[in-house]
């Protein structure tokens with residue numbers, strides 16, 4: 410294969426070695442590119458079968474173009490396009506769960522990777538354990554054809570055990586702390602409820618390396634599609650657009666060592682990814698969420714627009730000053746330099762990453778993005794007014810009404826609960842008290858400690874509005 414990853418027309422693609430669950434824009438602009446580069450450098454049969462766990466949109470868009478698509482790097486005014494040809498097929502789980510299980514059970518498949526977002530783990534975000542009351546998990550306990558990501562993993566591993574095959578490596582690529590360990594726990598909890606011997610086999614022979622993934626990849630819009638068609642002259646119903654920056658730190662712990670040569674593609678293969686993961690989740694995703702809620706309430710559509718507003722740029726810097734004491738830098742990394750680089754990445758004007766998109770699923774994201782940092786700061790008696798304002802802004806946003814009285818399209822598995830709790834409260838202090846009672850998000854001790862500082866933040870936010878409140882807490 411040529412070094413640019415282009416497969417010549419009519420060339421035979423590498424056989425499938427990876428099944429990927431949750432084939433969204435992020436993995437197509439990130440993991441697929443690494444795998445293409447790894448095969449270009451070192452060969453191997455690491456073709457990918459993508460699985461959509463919900464809708465057929467990606468499959469429908471890619472089917473007519475032989476599963477190939479354009480990856481576009483956006484760097485200010487510069488656009489670099491590249492054709493990515495590592496997908497061998499895309500399956501839609503609700504249409505044909507049997508085909509998904511068969512693909513995962515194929516002994517040629519050595520890795521099942523996942524980007525199913527935080528809520529796809531069906532866990533309790535506050536504890537990290539499987540939520541056995543989750544409707545999808547209840548379904549998967551009662552049926553052999555699953556609907557959830559943990560269900561597919563457990564049932565496919567069950568088939569491999571029965572067939573005498575080795576397990577696949579389960580490679581979580583979601584923004585969760587210790588993502589591999591959380592997923593291992595969730596899979597073992599479910600497997601144990603189905604068959605304890607299966608759980609024992611997975612525990613002893615399975616591998617769940619943790620990873621830290623990073624590339625800002627907003628959802629592709631119809632405008633993007635039209636623009637990329639005009640740029641390349643080749644119609645593409647599913648291009649992906651992303652920033653130049655990319656970082657993948659992966660624990661090098663795969664079943665029988667079987668994996669693509671990801672190091673040749675630029676991934677960092679490490680013994681322990683925890684430091685990378687904490688830094689990225691707290692410094693990047695924490696400020697991303699904080700800027701999404703405050704920026705949205707202040708009337709900004711995208712993160713680039715948000716940090717182009719000097720008030721919010723100063724707020725971002727203040728957030729980092731509160732976050733850095735609660736982060737241990739990975740060896741050789743300077744946290745202030747990392748923060749500077751993040752601000753430059755956020756400011757990339759070509760990346761139209763909507764505050765509304767990042768604001769989605771706050772109940773699933775806040776624990777690892779903001780609440781862990783707040784907990785550490787509380788324990789060390791460090792005041793965190795900027796972080797508290799971010800959590801208050803999420804509470805305001807989740808109430809579903811913006812500062813001009815307009816409706817907010819809140820997307821969150823707990824959206825109904827959040828809205829009801831807000832509607833039944835008449836003051837900011839009551840909103841804070843009500844939402845802090847959600848035990849899936851706030852453990853009781855943290856809720857008690859946050860009551861006073863969050864109330865203070867909420868009272869300012871409700872009375873002066875997001876822009877002024879942000880200014881008050883910024884250095």
Ligand code: CS2
Pocket residue numbers: 584622623624625626693694697698766767768
């Ligand atoms: C974002 C992330 O949508 C979100 O919640 O914070 O998708 C973010 O862009 C990536 O984690 C960057 O690597």
